[in-house]
């Protein structure tokens with residue numbers, strides 16, 4: 001009997017608590033991974049937009065962080081797919097989306113949009129790093145006693161150089177043009193990628209909270225906000241590590257050292273670089289935050305003002321059930337406090353980073369409140385569903401769609417970045433400016 | 436060594452060529468392939484006046500369609516509505532009414548069982564629910580792989596071998612009729628017992644209903660009892676504001692029922 005029940009786990013039952021009148025088949029079907037999905041896509045898109053600020057609009061002050069943001073956005077890319085995959089009850093069939101895309105569905109073209117975007121980012125990185133790749137191939141092949149790493153690196157560089165070894169002035173010039181073009185093209189595509197994620201929710205007409213044409217736009221701006229915030233935080237953290245590494249001589253964290261046999265920057269140089277970039281970027285964060293906030297408030301006011309049939313249930317969710325998540329976590333901690341922190345004069349690195357951390361929390365809570373909050377009320381409008389995040393997994397399902405699965409998604413980009421950074425040093429000083 | 440410029444040129448030629456040749460593959464619309472059926476469109480009639488909430492239909496459906504009896508998901512269910520004199524509306528569907536409504540207490544899930552004084556009740560009734568086999572089904576629209584599709588005779592089916600289990604259709608259906616099959620782990624829902632009706636049989640629920648509250652019929656056949664009722668009586672449908680054009684018609688629908 002026990003086994004029989006165990007074999008019959010209803011998807012969603014493990015984490016859904018129903019209250020009042022809820023239909024028999026209603027559960028929180030879209031759980032933490034669907035929160036992670038727009039969050040991660042948003043980070044990818046936002047990081048890319050940040051890097052484009054320099055490449056396209058020539059915001060010279062963002063030069064350092066732009067390069068980092070580009071490589072980091074590439075590291076985040078594969079992870080944007082992961083939550084969707086983990087969420088499927090048939091993950092092995094995920095490829096069907098590419099085999100038989102059904103174009104009336106908002107998810108179907110995701111694979112195509114996503115891949116187009118991936119190609120653009122990959123191509124941009126290639127053009128940005130081409131001279132570096134060629135230089136590395138030349139330098140490493142000239143060496144007689146190569147370490148294992150250097151031998152491996154040489155092989156990698158040989159392959160990814162794609163045989164294009166021309167570093168003449170005109171060739172480098174056209175590289176720069178290509179970078180500028182790709183970065184420019186990337187902005188609308190990044191916005192599309194993420195607006196699209198918003199559309200996936202906004203087009204569900206059965207869901208009173210999701211269905212609004214504002215959804216894609218709100219998603220785009222909060223994406224840029226979260227992407228910039230993450231870049232600030234990770235840039236800060238990585239620079240801290242690099243500063244320590246430069247002092248202590250831990251070459252493992254200084255990838256360019258592996259190639260060059262010596263550290264490229266001193267502690268002081270790194271420090272001033274970090275200071276400058278973090279402060280500069282936080283200005284842009286503030287601008288995009290204002291835009292994102294305006295839209296979200298507009299959406300809320302509009303719903304309250306028009307007060308259609310679903311508003312009674314929505315109001316109940318917003319003001320009673322999810323009050324803490326919406327007003328305390330998302331509103332106060334995630335928006336108001338960081339906004340003030342960034343607005344106050346004489347910004348310091350630490351303040352900018354703390355504000356960015358709070359912004360990351362705020363955007364995460366916004367995704368949470370959209371995805372989980374959107375399922376907090378029943379289709380009957382007379383009942384509610386509470387989602388309790390599975391913390392300790394006791395089955396594959398509670399692993400995939402629980403805290404552990406979410407952590408897996410969060411950690412992956414950093415692991416990927418660690419290795420990617422060895423091939424494409426994201427903190428390299430660019431002597432030949434990219435434009 | 437290949438010049439960089441040449442490389443780019445060749446890549447461009449290759450990509451264009453590949454794109455052109457793949458565009459020669461014409462997209463086939465399954466609808467065009469399937470013969471249209473002007474003579475058949477399945478519809479369903481629920482007479483709420485006749486339903487007593489015994490739940491025989493739910494049990495019959497679960498057995499017929501291999502939905503584990505004890506699992507808390509179902510292809511069809513019955514709702515009970517209790518309208519109080521003070522205007523308050525209470526509704527429930529304990530275990531989807533699998534065992535019928537055996538208690539007067541209203542099941543409010545986490546809020547427990549609610550007792551209602553018989554004197555306070557203005558009226559009470561039962562409403563059976565099932566997939567509406569919508570004319571413009573939201574579930575078909577949102578399925579990213581086309582695993583949910585509509586047949587020419589109007590039934591919406593799910594391809595169990597192709598569904599990836601994204602749950603978009605579950606979210607997209609405004610009636611909450613979809614769920615994940617606890618054993619197959621793919622989306623599932625009522626299909627009017629397609630395997631039976633296409634062989635000339637009756638649906639399991641309609642057959643099990645001792646009071647004739649459920650009826651399947653062909654809306655295109657003027658002599659069909661269901662078609663006649665839909666045509667001549669005042670029937671209602673659920674949630675027509677979603678534009679899904681549901682094909683399950685209700686006699687005696689009340690405004691409290693969505």
Ligand code: SF4
Nearest residue numbers: 566567569572574608
């Ligand atoms: S009732 Fe729901 S599942 Fe059935 S056809 Fe309509 S939208 Fe699809």
Ligand code: SF4
Nearest residue numbers: 578598599601602604
């Ligand atoms: S769960 Fe299956 S049937 Fe439903 S939308 Fe996803 S792939 Fe289609």
